[in-house]
Ligand code: HPA
């Protein structure tokens with residue numbers, strides 16, 4: 001079964017907002033211990049509210065949910081719950097986003113946020129065997145000044161943070177707004193990524209490449225509107241971290257049958273599959289692989305390619321990347337049909 005095959009593949013998660021993995025059950029538990037009220041009476045009520053017509057409707061609820069997180073332990077529990085979940089799905093490496101401004105703007109110290117997340121990641125590495133990188137994302141609906149301030153706040157934790165990203169409300173907040181702060185982050189040795197072309201136009205992807213100098217595009221669906229851009233992305237083997245269930249729930253695509261993933265792969269782009277905000281969009285890594293496999297009739301060879309792409313696009317050292325690529329090839333070779341392209 002496709003499901004078992006997906007489960008058997010080692011995978012890397014490269015597009016995951018840790019605040020988006022906040023399951024309602026844990027939200028109630030943390031709200032209670034922090035004495036914070038939430039406008040819902042039950043887990044079912046929370047889940048019923050997770051219906052979105054666009055990115056902004058989701059973000060409003062996502063930021064409201066994050067208000068419950070106050071203490072270091074909250075961030076630790078949040079991160080640990082995510083790691084325990086993906087360990088059961090054979091995810092071997094994670095490069096996760098956190099949104100410091102969502103918390104520091106409410107008076108929660110940067111230190112509590114990052115320490116809770118980082119300690120859980122370290123435990124995940126030693127107990128679950130999941131290697132990790134941490135990416136600090138700037139909220140693009142906030143000012144350049146606020147992003148610069150956040151970059152400074154992060155410097156005592158420089159060694160814990162591998163990269164800088166850009167997320168939140170895309171339309172009207174082009175990458176160019178953050179050109180200077182990304183240049184500064186680059187100088188300080190952070191790797192750079194940005195959400196672009198989720199709701200925003202192909203132009204925003206050009207800006208992310210040329211002005212921000214990113215090494216991966218998060219989402220990037222809209223690149224297909226621009227053939228020159230597709231050629232550039234293919235030539236550079238620029239990774240696109242694609243999130244199928246997110247695209248469906250935020251109405252970036254009407255139906256997964258129209259999802260551009262297969263088109264992207266056919267054009268030679270380095271596409272990868274991830275979960276974005278799994279607690280809000282109804283599925284973690286394997287559910288994303290399975291949903292898109294069903295909708296687009298992907299073969300086992302396609303799925304193996306996507307899992308390989310996730311390691312190729314990761315920031316693991318080359319030796320580790322190759323180890324995973326070989327492991328996936330050997331899983332494919334052992335399939336009953338040999339070459340699984342059936
Ligand atoms: O999919 C997303 N897009 C932009 N910002 C986000 N913040 C969490 N998830 C997302």
Ligand SMILES: [Zn+2]
Nearest residue numbers: 167195218276
């Ligand atoms: Zn995202």
